[in-house]
Amino acid sequence: MAGGSSASGAVGNPAGVKIVVAGDAKTGKSSLIVTAAAENFPTSIPPVLPPTRLPEDLYPDRVPVTIFDTSSSPEHRGKLVEQLTKADAVVLTYACDRPETLDRLSSFWLPELRRLEVKVPVIVVGCMLDKRGDQQPVSLEQVMSPIMQQFREIETCIECSAVNHIQIPEVFYYAQKAVLHPTAPLFDQEQQVLKPRCVRALKRIFILCDNDRDGALSDAELNDFQVKCFNAPLQPSEIVGVKRVVREKLPEGVDERGLTLTGFLFLHALFIEKGRLETTWTVLRKFGYNNEIKLRDDQLPPPIKKYPDQSVELTNEAVDFLKKIFFTYDVDSDGALRSAELEDLFSTAPENPWNKAPYEDAAEKTALGGLSVDGFLSLWALMMLLDPIHCIETLIYIGYGGDPSSAMRVTRRRRLDRKKQQTDRNVHLCYVFGPKEAGKSALLNSFIGKPFTEVYVSTTGDRYAVNVVDLPSGHKKILVLREIPEEGVKDLLSARDSLAACDVAIFVHDSSRETSWEKATEMLVDVAGQGESSGYEVPCLIVAAKDDLDPYLTEIQDSTRVSQDMGVEAPIPLSTKLGDLSNIFQRIVWAAERPHLSIPETVAGKSRKQYHRLISRSLVFVSVGAAVAVVGLAAYRVYAARKNTSS
Known part of the structure; x- marks a missing residue:
């Protein structure tokens, strides 16, 4: 792995690099730009230069570089802000013979960039080095170290002289390099280690290149990797040299089979420490990564075209792949993936996507805290339902090698399902409505095996629970419950197609409290009305929770009247405290699979x-x-x- 510069770095910014030069008046901005472009110190310079294009063959990457001069005067403030917010990199200048202009970087310019949310690399340039002389023997490193500690966005500091043509081309080379081959995503300067996301991407690349899956890159595999990334083979002597360097610094980096993952990562850290970031970036970009070290859009399927009442599911091919992955990473063969095994499984993705909402606590865990096969597949089904492109992206990260589009299928429209009086969906989404303290969260908890608790915790945002439901027919379906907080109902129903994604809606009320029943009934009427007006009618079930408590006096008459008036099934009594759930989850799936039934009618709808x-x-x-x-x-x-x- 000899590495080297490559024009493939241009992938990071194919349209070219826009560099904006800013700083106090008379700090050498215009002289710096003209000298870089014309290679001669100018005799006369206008107050602000027009955009200046550098020759494309000036730097190895051969990427167009355009430099924009700016004025620091108050009347040009608007133009300055406009240019800074469009920059790919910012060059901040100070005059080497005027210490006050250096102080202004940390007192004004750098804080101003942060205030404007200009999140691009910054190159600090001391101009007019020829004017300083030897009266200030302090090194640039000593002067800039405190500022660089405070402002991590500073990529490089350099001093130059336009008059004597000292380090002028280097200024814009470093600026261009900071855009095409940025340090920040790859390397932690403080800890002097590769950043986690960089390690994960390189691990995935290593696995992809380890054709025989023996945990090391043989000489042949190393050579194939070099040809793919740099279009040039390694000579046998070069391979020997690479492995010798690694073995001397890190004995476990090479074994009898070849270069290990540890050695592969060590080499990249070495390249970066030596300033050869273009080597690692070339590798990453050859394998489809962007500047955030995530797969580029061209590596993913295009946006999915579907109607609001269509959903996206995993195909059998994707499910078979996931089952294989599950058993590969179930190292202790206990039928569950525990935390460490899951982290290992996702170690080639930018992060574990299930460590945050809505996936974090959405599936059932085993007694020892692991995910069973059903729980594992359920979370993938939820991910495909909520964010199909991210789901496909994650599948690719963990090794799915087929055509990305072969991992997903778009279901038939719900409207057509209702006409045909059946559905072919494998994943059903149920909206869980109800007032506060009705028992919604307890129902979701019971669905994923969480023990009942008397402690009430209000759900403030949407929450999901997903699990496999075994049907009497012997088939399995995946059911997703989405809890809608009481205060979120109005916002949800404000959108015309808000019910389009819903297969079934259930309305939970505390059967011991009349006010709870009244609020749940209001929600049922609102949802039914929304369905009628939008054309997205939804099968509905009423759930009488807390059946272990005494019902309020007129509960039976009220519920009978409402269910008969609206044409839906009588309320289903259950008690999550006693574990008496009346087969509620099977009944929800049953309603979803018969989308023409259990649809409530309002008075307005009947009229x-x-x-x-x-x-x-x-x-x-x-x-x-x-x-x-x-x-x-x-x-x-x-x-x-x-x-x-x-x-």
Whole structure:
């Protein structure tokens, strides 16, 4: 792995690099730019230069570089801000013979960049080095170290002289390099180690290049890697030299099979420490990574085109891959992936996607805290449902080698499912509505095997629970429960297609409190009305929670009346405290699989249907009358024709 510079670095910014030069007045900005472009010190310079393009062959990457001069005067403030916010890199200048201009970097310019949220590499340049002379023997490192500690966005510091042409080309080389081959994503300067995301990406690349999966890159594999990344093979002597360097510094970096992962990572750290970041960036970009060390968009499937009432599911091919991955990483063969095993599984992705909401506590854990196969596949199903592109991206990170589009399928529209009175979905999404303290969270907890607790904790945002449901038919379906907090119902229903993604809605109320029932009923009417007006009608079930408590006095009459009036099943009693769940999850799936049933009707909806029915009948009568008139007219014409003929 000899590395080297490569034009492939241009992938980081194919449109070219825009460098903005800023700083106090008379700190040498314009002289610096003209001298870099013309290679001569200018005799006369306008106050602010027009955009200046550097020759493309000036630097090895051959990427277009355009430099924008700026004025620090108050009347040009707007233009300065506009240029800074569009910059790929900023060169901040100070005059070597005027210490106050250096102080202004930390007192004004660098804080101002942060205030403007200019998050690009900064190159600090001391101009007019020829004017300083020897009266200030303090080294640049001593002067800049405190500033660089405070402002980590500073990539490099350099001093130059336009008059004597000292280090002028280097200024913009470092600026261009900071854009095309930035240090920050790869290396922690303080700890002097590769950053975690860089390590994860390099580990994935190592595994992809380890064709025989023996945990090391043989000489042949190392050579293939070199050809792929740098378009040039390694000579046998070079391979020997690479391995010798690694073995001397890190004995475990090489074994009898070849270069180990440890050695591979060590080499990249070595390149970066020596300032050869372009080597690591070339490797990353050859394997499809962008500047955030995530896969570029061209490595992923295009945005998925679907109607709001369609969903995305894993294909059988993807499920088979995931089952294989599960058992590969279940090192102790206990039928569950514990935390360390899961971290290992996701160690080639930028991060473990399940360490945060909504996935963190969404699936059932085993007694020892691991994920069973069902729990593992359930979380993948949830991820594909909520964020298909991220799901596909993560599949690629962990080794899915097929065509990305072969891992997903878009389901049939729910409207068509209702017409056909069946669905072919494997994953059903259920919205769980209900007032505060009705028992929504307890229901979700029971679904994923969490023990019942008397302690009430209000759910403030959306929460999901996902699990496999075994049906009496012997089939398995994945059910996703989405808890909608009471205060979130209004916002949810404000969007016309808010119910399009929902297969079933359930309305949970505390059966011992009349106010809870009233609020749940209001939500049911609102949801039913939204479904009727938007065309996204949803099967609905009513859940009478806390059945272990005494019901309020008129509970039976009220619930019977509402369920009969709206045409839905009578409330399903259950007690999460006693573990008596009345097969609620199977019943939810049953309703989802018969999307034409259990759809509630409001009074307005019934009136609308009755009106349409009357209109339809009227049209039928009109049509029949019109048909009779047409037939009569035709008969008359035939009769008249015959009469004329006979006469």
